[in-house]
Amino acid sequence: MEWMAWTWPTAAFFGVIAILLITFTVLAIRFPETPRTGILQIETTRGDRLFITLLGSAFINLAWLGLVGENQPYALIVCFVYAAAVFRWV
Template sequence: MLDWMVWTLPTAVFFICIVLMLVGMTLWEIKRPTTVRKGFLPMATTRGDRLFMGLLIAAYINLGFLGISDKLARWLGLAEEPTVWISFVASMLILALVMRKG
Protein backbone atom coordinates (compact mmCIF):
# COMPACT_ATOMS: atom_id res chain seq x y z
CA MET A 1 0.00 0.00 0.00
CA LEU A 2 2.76 2.49 0.89
CA ASP A 3 5.32 1.16 -1.59
CA TRP A 4 5.19 4.36 -3.66
CA MET A 5 7.00 6.36 -0.97
CA VAL A 6 10.46 5.89 0.44
CA TRP A 7 9.77 5.58 4.17
CA THR A 8 13.13 6.29 5.71
CA LEU A 9 13.48 6.82 9.44
CA PRO A 10 13.70 10.64 9.14
CA THR A 11 10.57 10.70 6.95
CA ALA A 12 8.64 8.55 9.42
CA VAL A 13 9.80 10.65 12.39
CA PHE A 14 8.79 13.87 10.59
CA PHE A 15 5.26 12.62 9.89
CA ILE A 16 4.88 11.10 13.36
CA CYS A 17 5.83 14.49 14.85
CA ILE A 18 3.19 16.21 12.70
CA VAL A 19 0.50 13.75 13.82
CA LEU A 20 1.49 14.13 17.48
CA MET A 21 1.42 17.93 17.16
CA LEU A 22 -2.05 17.85 15.63
CA VAL A 23 -3.38 15.55 18.36
CA GLY A 24 -1.72 17.64 21.07
CA MET A 25 -3.08 20.89 19.63
CA THR A 26 -6.58 19.41 19.41
CA LEU A 27 -6.52 18.34 23.05
CA TRP A 28 -5.03 21.69 24.10
CA GLU A 29 -7.76 23.56 22.19
CA ILE A 30 -10.48 21.49 23.86
CA LYS A 31 -9.00 22.06 27.33
CA ARG A 32 -8.10 25.73 26.89
CA PRO A 33 -9.60 27.59 23.90
CA THR A 34 -7.18 29.88 22.11
CA THR A 35 -7.18 33.65 21.90
CA VAL A 36 -5.90 35.79 19.07
CA ARG A 37 -2.56 37.49 19.77
CA LYS A 38 0.07 39.47 17.90
CA GLY A 39 3.70 38.33 17.83
CA PHE A 40 6.46 38.90 15.29
CA LEU A 41 4.26 37.65 12.45
CA PRO A 42 2.64 40.47 10.46
CA MET A 43 -0.88 39.57 11.63
CA ALA A 44 -2.75 38.48 14.73
CA THR A 45 -2.84 34.67 14.95
CA THR A 46 -4.22 31.80 17.00
CA ARG A 47 -2.26 28.71 18.05
CA GLY A 48 -3.68 26.81 15.10
CA ASP A 49 -2.66 29.55 12.67
CA ARG A 50 0.89 29.52 14.03
CA LEU A 51 1.04 25.72 13.86
CA PHE A 52 -0.11 25.75 10.23
CA MET A 53 2.41 28.43 9.25
CA GLY A 54 5.16 26.70 11.21
CA LEU A 55 4.45 23.37 9.51
CA LEU A 56 4.57 25.04 6.10
CA ILE A 57 7.89 26.65 6.96
CA ALA A 58 9.21 23.30 8.25
CA ALA A 59 8.19 21.56 5.04
CA TYR A 60 9.89 24.22 2.90
CA ILE A 61 13.08 24.01 4.98
CA ASN A 62 13.20 20.24 4.51
CA LEU A 63 12.45 20.46 0.78
CA GLY A 64 15.03 23.20 0.32
CA PHE A 65 17.63 21.17 2.16
CA LEU A 66 16.91 18.15 -0.02
CA GLY A 67 17.29 20.35 -3.08
CA ILE A 68 20.67 21.77 -2.10
CA SER A 69 22.22 18.84 -0.19
CA ASP A 70 23.97 17.53 -3.32
CA LYS A 71 25.45 20.97 -4.01
CA LEU A 72 26.47 21.32 -0.36
CA ALA A 73 28.34 18.03 -0.55
CA ARG A 74 30.23 19.25 -3.63
CA TRP A 75 30.91 22.75 -2.24
CA LEU A 76 32.17 21.43 1.09
CA GLY A 77 34.02 18.47 -0.44
CA LEU A 78 32.05 15.88 1.54
CA ALA A 79 32.17 12.20 0.62
CA GLU A 80 28.38 11.94 0.80
CA GLU A 81 25.38 14.26 1.12
CA PRO A 82 24.71 15.77 4.55
CA THR A 83 22.13 13.94 6.63
CA VAL A 84 18.52 15.09 6.54
CA TRP A 85 18.52 15.15 10.35
CA ILE A 86 20.14 18.59 10.02
CA SER A 87 17.11 20.00 8.23
CA PHE A 88 14.74 18.15 10.56
CA VAL A 89 16.29 19.72 13.66
CA ALA A 90 16.43 23.16 12.00
CA SER A 91 12.80 22.96 10.91
CA MET A 92 11.60 21.87 14.36
CA LEU A 93 13.52 24.75 15.98
CA ILE A 94 11.95 27.23 13.58
CA LEU A 95 8.53 25.66 14.22
CA ALA A 96 9.03 26.05 17.97
CA LEU A 97 10.05 29.70 17.47
CA VAL A 98 6.94 30.44 15.39
CA MET A 99 4.69 28.70 17.91
CA ARG A 100 6.23 30.51 20.87
CA LYS A 101 6.90 34.02 19.58
CA GLY A 102 4.91 34.25 16.32
Protein backbone atom coordinates in the same frame (compact mmCIF):
# COMPACT_ATOMS: atom_id res chain seq x y z
CA MET B 1 -0.67 -0.77 1.87
CA GLU B 2 2.00 -1.84 -0.60
CA TRP B 3 0.35 0.08 -3.43
CA MET B 4 1.13 3.31 -1.56
CA ALA B 5 4.83 2.42 -1.08
CA TRP B 6 4.79 3.20 2.63
CA THR B 7 8.16 3.29 4.29
CA TRP B 8 8.92 3.66 7.99
CA PRO B 9 9.96 7.32 7.62
CA THR B 10 6.76 8.09 5.69
CA ALA B 11 4.57 6.35 8.26
CA ALA B 12 6.42 8.10 11.11
CA PHE B 13 5.94 11.47 9.42
CA PHE B 14 2.19 11.06 9.07
CA GLY B 15 1.97 9.54 12.55
CA VAL B 16 3.66 12.60 14.05
CA ILE B 17 1.30 14.90 12.12
CA ALA B 18 -1.70 12.95 13.44
CA ILE B 19 -0.38 13.12 17.02
CA LEU B 20 0.21 16.88 16.66
CA LEU B 21 -3.33 17.44 15.41
CA ILE B 22 -4.83 15.39 18.24
CA THR B 23 -2.66 17.17 20.82
CA PHE B 24 -3.59 20.62 19.53
CA THR B 25 -7.28 19.68 19.46
CA VAL B 26 -7.13 18.58 23.09
CA LEU B 27 -5.23 21.75 24.03
CA ALA B 28 -7.83 23.90 22.27
CA ILE B 29 -10.64 22.20 24.18
CA ARG B 30 -8.95 22.21 27.59
CA PHE B 31 -7.21 25.58 27.34
CA PRO B 32 -9.07 27.90 24.96
CA GLU B 33 -6.89 30.69 23.69
CA THR B 34 -7.46 34.13 22.29
CA PRO B 35 -5.57 35.06 19.16
CA ARG B 36 -2.39 37.07 19.63
CA THR B 37 -0.53 39.42 17.33
CA GLY B 38 3.13 38.67 16.79
CA ILE B 39 5.95 39.77 14.55
CA LEU B 40 3.91 39.19 11.38
CA GLN B 41 1.27 41.65 12.62
CA ILE B 42 -1.54 39.15 12.08
CA GLU B 43 -3.65 37.44 14.72
CA THR B 44 -2.65 33.80 15.16
CA THR B 45 -3.73 30.94 17.37
CA ARG B 46 -1.80 27.78 18.26
CA GLY B 47 -3.27 26.03 15.23
CA ASP B 48 -2.23 28.86 12.92
CA ARG B 49 1.30 28.75 14.29
CA LEU B 50 1.37 24.96 13.84
CA PHE B 51 0.33 25.37 10.21
CA ILE B 52 2.99 28.05 9.61
CA THR B 53 5.57 25.78 11.24
CA LEU B 54 4.65 22.75 9.14
CA LEU B 55 4.62 24.76 5.93
CA GLY B 56 7.94 26.42 6.70
CA SER B 57 9.48 23.11 7.71
CA ALA B 58 8.49 21.62 4.36
CA PHE B 59 10.27 24.46 2.57
CA ILE B 60 13.31 24.13 4.82
CA ASN B 61 13.56 20.42 4.00
CA LEU B 62 13.12 21.02 0.27
CA ALA B 63 15.79 23.74 0.30
CA TRP B 64 18.09 21.46 2.30
CA LEU B 65 17.66 18.68 -0.26
CA GLY B 66 18.35 21.07 -3.11
CA LEU B 67 21.33 22.85 -1.58
CA VAL B 68 22.99 20.23 0.66
CA GLY B 69 21.54 16.97 -0.60
CA GLU B 70 22.73 14.76 2.23
CA ASN B 71 22.58 14.74 6.01
CA GLN B 72 18.83 15.33 6.05
CA PRO B 73 18.61 14.77 9.84
CA TYR B 74 20.45 18.07 10.30
CA ALA B 75 17.55 19.79 8.53
CA LEU B 76 15.35 18.48 11.35
CA ILE B 77 17.43 20.48 13.83
CA VAL B 78 16.88 23.60 11.72
CA CYS B 79 13.15 22.82 11.66
CA PHE B 80 13.02 22.55 15.46
CA VAL B 81 14.74 25.92 15.81
CA TYR B 82 12.31 27.39 13.28
CA ALA B 83 9.32 25.88 15.15
CA ALA B 84 10.52 27.33 18.45
CA ALA B 85 10.88 30.76 16.83
CA VAL B 86 7.42 30.61 15.25
CA PHE B 87 5.71 29.59 18.49
CA ARG B 88 7.59 32.25 20.42
CA TRP B 89 7.36 35.27 18.14
CA VAL B 90 4.61 34.74 15.56
